[in-house]
Amino acid sequence: MKKAPALSIRVKTILRMMLSGLILVGVVVGGLLIGEGRPSVDLLNRNTPPSLNHLFGTDWLGRDLLARTLRGLTMSIMIGVISVTISATIAFLLSIISSWGRFLDICVNWFIDMFLSVPHIVILLLISFALGGGVKGVIAGLALTHWPILTRLLRAEVMQIKESEYVSLSRQLGKSRLFISRRHILPHIIPQLFVGWLLLFPHVILHESAITFLGFGLPAEQPSIGIILSESMQYLTAGLWWLAFFPGLALLLVVLSYDLLGNSIRTFIDPYQVRK
């Protein structure tokens, strides 16, 4: 029916990976190139609508919103890298520990349930409150609250490997738990861990902007989408739509890219997904 042969899933996946990777690299490179102190204040051009000079328009201090958005997204991604890495490490350690015995497994599960029983935003708020807000509070909050679901996934994987014949053989040969964890389980869950690490970014970035929007996250002088959007609230009734529209759209694009990248890589690693 179609004239051109359809692209294979493999090629499509590679294309998706390249596209989403490019967007993310572009945002970070753009954000870093703009540098400190920019976008500069320009009081003559306050609140101007989008134009060729200022693609996203300018804000109440005449700062270019595109530059501010890029800096904010770069900041979000950097905060994301730190907190996602900590969260994934916690998830990894807990999933290994839970394979060491029935009691430990129950403890880990209970710990997961406890974290999932309080609304996520409320925990973030509480941790940020405890640390007095600011960058430290945001990173600690994000890092300490994003491991439960990944832990559950990894734990299921670990349990499955633990039941396999080569592991029970290894145990009968007298190998220690540490040896089994390192030599038999670890190599199998590293791909899962990597994909899980990537797929945590969308959650972490969205939560970071949400908590900043509420006023608990990054301080107002930091570049951040949450700050831009909460400032835009004061100008909405005046009809300054671009203050909120473009920065939010850019945030959506970054989150979507991470999601696409993570899912493409998973398709690549896990052949079962391809066949579905």
Add this chain to the structure above:
Amino acid sequence: MRPQKLASYFISKLLRLVLLLFAVSLASFILISFSPVDPVQSYIGAEASRVSPEQRKEIEAYWGLNEPLIDQYKKWVTAILQGDLGTSLLFRAPVSHVIGERFVASFLLMAIAWILSGVIGLILGILTGSKHGSWLDRSIRLYCYILSSTPSFWLGLLLLMTFSVWLGWSPVGLASPAGILTDEVTIWQKLNHLILPALTLSLLGVAQTTLHTRQKLIEVLASEYAIYAKAKGESDLQLLWRHGLRNAALPAISIQFATFGELFGGAVLAEQVFSYPGLGQAVVQAGLGGDIPLLLGIVLFSTIFVFTGNSLADIIYRLIDPRLRNGGRQ
């Protein structure tokens, strides 16, 4: 289930809740004790200059701030067990009153959003699942993917800009019109103020329910009993009614109940955007204003709220699915 089994089920649930509340209260109490926010300072507020250091010491002593943490925690828990959550510093009213009043407003908002997202999600899921591969399926799926990456408060801002500012159809904020006595507010006016925040909340909830229902329905329709029924000559609608619907509704129901936490989180953001005076706005005010009793109260309350949702999901799942009712767990 037999009564005996039922009783033991509820007792074990109750024990879990007690253990959970104990852990959450302890953890949040320890967290708060690290906070640099000085409770005396936030109590005195603007009148700090009129309070002498000696009076400060007296307040500290009166509140027992000099006692060891464990004693403070014991006091707090004892008070809670007697039904006293303390007094909110911001609202100058008992915390339980503030929570009760605010929760009614939030509950209305969340209930509307919850029902809307459940019904729409189920319908969209059945549409996409039974016609999977079609353009309809593709477009709804794309919409769901984009929606699940959308910051909820941004979506709220967009709706606010479009419908309130640009089109002028609905009011910009608050739960009722300003300048009118509470008794004179009509139901229509209340609904008018509810509609946008509820829409924001429900739009986001739709994505997950749709995708899970779709997945399950595809699975069911590809199963051997569905193919057999089709071979016997059942029409698509019959097939859907007899075999598809009940199976496909399972994930939707469990998601709807098991995501009370996300619902609450969404409500916090939506209430902030639309300045809707609910529990979510109260927790933000409590956090920003250093109102520790209210903050702790809402933490405990929201924990009970989420736990209730999870337990309901579990119970309803058992009621619907006979395999779970008769046997053990999945």
